[in-house]
Amino acid sequence: MCTSFCHSKPLVILKVKSARINFTLSRVPALQGTVKWEVLLKASKKMSELPKKSPKDYLRNTQGFIKYSNIAFRMIVIILVGVFSGVKLDEYFELETAIFTLVLSLVSVAASMYVIIREISSK
Template sequence: MIDPKNKPTPNYIKYSGIAFQMLATIGVFVFVGYKLDEHQHIDNSLFTAVFGIVGVAASLYQVIRSLNKEK
């Protein structure tokens, strides 16, 4: 008899979860950058761009870490 608690998770569920985690991480960083631009009254979105790039780097780091954990 197969125990449903030990059933492996399908790959599409794992990878879609990773995608949503990436979107959330990038979104939070961009939002913080946007709010900093508003607070500092900067017209050229400097903080939004910088925090967006940092968010992409942070999300890629999270993905690489989680993929290495699975092995």
């Protein structure tokens, strides 16, 4: 009465290699589990005893992130304006070499570095 399904080969064959267990087995393995749970509970209690960060700490971290993001954004804008201006001037004067692009790119990088140094040293 058995169909072909009960005598068919399994679809997935799991090959398990013998693995070394990280802890030594004793005669009472349940006690080891209990000890491990006690260690985990002690560790979680220590984590809960750590001082909680106040909202002022989070605000201070956020303000620093906003400050340096603003500086990076200003640097990118200054460099892009210099490069774009140089490209447009080269197109307007129809020069063979991109001298305006080169000069204005270098000037804009120097200007952005000046802005960054001034911003960081003032605060």
